[in-house]
Amino acid sequence: MRFSLEIKSLGWAVLASLFSLAGAWLSIGPIKGMTAGGPIVSAETSTEIMPSAQVIDEGRNFFGQSCSHCHGDDAHGDEGPDLHNLAISNARIATTIKKGIKGEMPSFAKKYDDRQIAELVSYLRTLR
Amino acid sequence: MWIDPTLWPKLHGASTHFPVALTMTAALCDGLGLAWPKSSPRKAQLHGAGYCTIILGALGTFPAVLSGLFMTKGEAWGHGALLYHHLFVWPAFALLVGLGLWRGLVGSSPSPRSFAIYMAVLFLTAGLMAAAGYWGGEMVVNS
Numbered sequence: 001m002r003f004s005l006e007i008k009s010l011g012w013a014v015l016a017s018l019f020s021l022a023g024a025w026l027s028i029g030p031i032k033g034m035t036a037g038g039p040i041v042s043a044e045t046s047t048e049i050m051p052s053a054q055v056i057d058e059g060r061n062f063f064g065q066s067c068s069h070c071h072g073d074d075a076h077g078d079e080g081p082d083l084h085n086l087a088i089s090n091a092r093i094a095t096t097i098k099k100g101i102k103g104e105m106p107s108f109a110k111k112y113d114d115r116q117i118a119e120l121v122s123y124l125r126t127l128r
Numbered sequence: 129m130w131i132d133p134t135l136w137p138k139l140h141g142a143s144t145h146f147p148v149a150l151t152m153t154a155a156l157c158d159g160l161g162l163a164w165p166k167s168s169p170r171k172a173q174l175h176g177a178g179y180c181t182i183i184l185g186a187l188g189t190f191p192a193v194l195s196g197l198f199m200t201k202g203e204a205w206g207h208g209a210l211l212y213h214h215l216f217v218w219p220a221f222a223l224l225v226g227l228g229l230w231r232g233l234v235g236s237s238p239s240p241r242s243f244a245i246y247m248a249v250l251f252l253t254a255g256l257m258a259a260a261g262y263w264g265g266e267m268v269v270n271s
Contacts, residue, residue, distance in 0.1 A: 017222040024194075024221070031198055
């Protein structure tokens with residue numbers, strides 16, 4: 001009797017798991033629609049400063065020199081991922097550019113100084 | 129309608145710790161309950177606590193997952209630390225919902241054989257939650 005209840009409950013539990021996952025995944029489309037356009041910020045980097053057009057142009061140049069090869073000319077991804085609407089903070093982007101990702105992306109710490117990386121980050125932030 | 133852009137990160141931070149802590153507590157209480165002598169009333173109390181915490185933990189996953197999806201603007205996988213976070217989050221989410229519902233339907237004292245399997249899956253889920261929390265923390269620390 002008890003074992004039968006446990007088996008029946010297992011069936012419901014598996015169904016609930018699948019429905020929860022499906023629900024979460026199906027909600028992605030509407031969430032993308034509702035949140036499209038705005039910036040993605042982390043709680044730690046809520047202050048956004050609009051960089052000048054010159055800074056963004058510099059960043060665009062650096063992108064063309066070092067990033068477009070892997071991330072595509074339009075930054076929509078090629079060998080590397082799409083860089084539009086990055087879901088990480090500016091500091092995190094800068095750290096990734098500086099340190100690279102082991103086995104995936106080289107470090108640019110020797111090629112660009114902090115100011116240049118900040119310009120590159122400013123450009124990446126315009127990609128929405 | 130204007131929404132504070134830091135709302136979702138704050139809500140995710142506020143909501144995500146509940147299911148993590150409750151799952152760990154459920155594993156701890158039920159694990160201790162298994163080790164406790166049968167004659168002791170403490171054994172039933174520990175399993176009772178494990179029963180309540182796993183159900184609350186399962187319920188707590190929904191606001192955590194939803195706020196996370198809003199925070200990342202519907203990004204289900206991502207890359208780097210976010211990808212690692214999601215690789216652990218999705219199976220943990222599914223398992224936790226299943227565990228919470230199963231325990232809720234069966235009650236606080238299932239048969240020993242079923243409970244042994246439940247405990248194995250619970251420890252696996254607690255491990256997945258810990259790993260998901262670790263990668264979530266990596267994103268915050270390195271921000």
